[in-house]
Amino acid sequence: MPSHQAVAGDLAVDPQFVSEPAETKKVHITDTPITKSNWYKHVDWLNCFFILGIPALGCVAAFWTPLQWKTALWAVIYYFWTGLGITAGYHRLWAHKSYSARLPLQIFLAAVGGGAVEGSIRWWSRGHRAHHRYTDTNKDPYSVRKGLLYSHLGWMVMKQNPKRIGRSDITDLNEDPVVIWQHKHYLEVVAFMGLIFPTLVAGLLWGDFQGGFIYAGILRIFFVQQATFCVNSLAHWLGDQPFDDRNSPRDHVITALVTLGEGYHNFHHEFPSDYRNAIEWHQYDPTKWCIWVWSKLGLAYGLKQFRANEIEKGRVQQLQKKLDQKRSQLDWGVPLEQLPVIEWDDFVEQSNNGRGLVCIAGIVHDVTEFINEHPGGRALIKSGLGKDATAMFNGGVYFHSNAAHNLLSTMRVGLIRGGCEVEIWKRAQKENKDAQYSKDEFGNPIIRAGNQVTKIQQPIVSASAA
Numbered sequence: 001m002p003s004h005q006a007v008a009g010d011l012a013v014d015p016q017f018v019s020e021p022a023e024t025k026k027v028h029i030t031d032t033p034i035t036k037s038n039w040y041k042h043v044d045w046l047n048c049f050f051i052l053g054i055p056a057l058g059c060v061a062a063f064w065t066p067l068q069w070k071t072a073l074w075a076v077i078y079y080f081w082t083g084l085g086i087t088a089g090y091h092r093l094w095a096h097k098s099y100s101a102r103l104p105l106q107i108f109l110a111a112v113g114g115g116a117v118e119g120s121i122r123w124w125s126r127g128h129r130a131h132h133r134y135t136d137t138n139k140d141p142y143s144v145r146k147g148l149l150y151s152h153l154g155w156m157v158m159k160q161n162p163k164r165i166g167r168s169d170i171t172d173l174n175e176d177p178v179v180i181w182q183h184k185h186y187l188e189v190v191a192f193m194g195l196i197f198p199t200l201v202a203g204l205l206w207g208d209f210q211g212g213f214i215y216a217g218i219l220r221i222f223f224v225q226q227a228t229f230c231v232n233s234l235a236h237w238l239g240d241q242p243f244d245d246r247n248s249p250r251d252h253v254i255t256a257l258v259t260l261g262e263g264y265h266n267f268h269h270e271f272p273s274d275y276r277n278a279i280e281w282h283q284y285d286p287t288k289w290c291i292w293v294w295s296k297l298g299l300a301y302g303l304k305q306f307r308a309n310e311i312e313k314g315r316v317q318q319l320q321k322k323l324d325q326k327r328s329q330l331d332w333g334v335p336l337e338q339l340p341v342i343e344w345d346d347f348v349e350q351s352n353n354g355r356g357l358v359c360i361a362g363i364v365h366d367v368t369e370f371i372n373e374h375p376g377g378r379a380l381i382k383s384g385l386g387k388d389a390t391a392m393f394n395g396g397v398y399f400h401s402n403a404a405h406n407l408l409s410t411m412r413v414g415l416i417r418g419g420c421e422v423e424i425w426k427r428a429q430k431e432n433k434d435a436q437y438s439k440d441e442f443g444n445p446i447i448r449a450g451n452q453v454t455k456i457q458q459p460i461v462s463a464s465a466a
């Protein structure tokens with residue numbers, strides 16, 4: 001993974017004739033391959049201790065710590081508070097500015113968000129903005145392209161080259177006194193909100209200091225961390241992509257359940273400044289519900305929402321893309337412009353020689369294989385061989401279905417020179433300025449129901465009229 005990607009201009013210079021710039025001699029550890037002798041240098045041991053070591057100690061200590069129901073309830077409540085600190089605070093308020101909060105709510109979210117032990121608002125938001133700006137690239141600090149485990153934990157337990165992470169603008173956060181205060185006093189905030197506060201609540205209110213420390217402190221931190229890490233991993237790996245499928249973000253209810261509603265991540269990456277992640281009433285987004293309630297209480301205001309019209313446009317475009325992909329996998333027959341031109345006399349002669357050819361709307365179809373399968377019987381289809389059966393097919397004898405026209409198009413083998421319907425159709429294609437809209441994104445024509453070239457728009461009343 002070179003930190004310096006080759007660009008077109010670089011190729012003009014042969015690297016073997018260029019002396020190494022001085023700065024590349026100081027290679028960052030992340031730019032060297034992991035080997036048996038240096039693997040421990042790649043590991044961020046401090047983060048390992050916080051993310052994996054402390055929870056492991058907590059699990060062991062839990063064996064000697066009876067779980068009281070009040071403490072269990074408190075641990076769950078505090079889990080939601082600290083989780084909301086990340087989702088409603090760090091993420092939707094500070095990283096995305098999707099709404100504004102009054103000072104008391106800002107202080108509450110900065111405090112409980114600190115209790116989730118995921119870094120300061122300033123550090124977290126900077127990484128998250130880079131993640132949105134450079135999603136799935138080398139500059140994405142937790143790119144899922146480097147593996148699910150990497151996006152979940154690896155990016156924190158392994159050292160990262162800070163120069164590699166994409167730049168993001170956090171000037172607004174540098175002017176936010178709550179953000180700056182929390183960043184400066186981060187260790188005190190973490191120690192107090194992560195461990196001391198949950199311990200004091202359980203200890204002073206019902207005398208369970210040890211349970212408060214282990215369950216509402218250490219193990220609750222572990223669960224809230226793992227849950228919110230899922231936004232970086234699971235939300236880029238599991239589910240549907242109703243708005244855009246060029247990048248990895250996905251929507252899934254399981255991710256939403258785990259992450260307090262951050263699971264509608266495909267929507268979120270498309271409309272990041274919307275205070276909602278879920279837009280349907282039945283989808284689980286407690287973070288959105290809380291922000292809405294705070295706005296009713298006067299604690300939050302300026303809730304941003306994309307217009308439904310814009311959201312639906314994105315959804316329809318993605319549907320169209322999926323439709324085009326499905327259409328391109330079907331057999332629509334050889335395109336007219338690729339068919340050979342056949343003289344009428346050759347067509348009649350080949351038919352007389354036993355080839356099952358029928359001409360409909362100037363297009364020659366080989367129905368040899370189909371004669372025995374014809375739902376209308378062999379006799380009728382045989383009566384059309386070697387002839388112009390346009391009128392018979394379009395109501396003269398039987399008014400064929402849309403499916404029949406579709407099936408017929410897969411049997412086309414040529415065009416009759418000067419065939420009238422084909423000439424009219426070709427001229428219409430040339431003259432029609434909107435013709436480009438009848439092609440899908442692969443450039444294939446879109447054949448709508450009832451629009452096949454073999455279909456004569458005004459049904460012919462009797463065979464004799466043709």
Ligand SMILES: [Zn+2]
Pocket residue numbers: 131231232236249265269
């Ligand atoms: Zn994401």
Ligand SMILES: [Zn+2]
Pocket residue numbers: 091095096128132268272
């Ligand atoms: Zn985001």
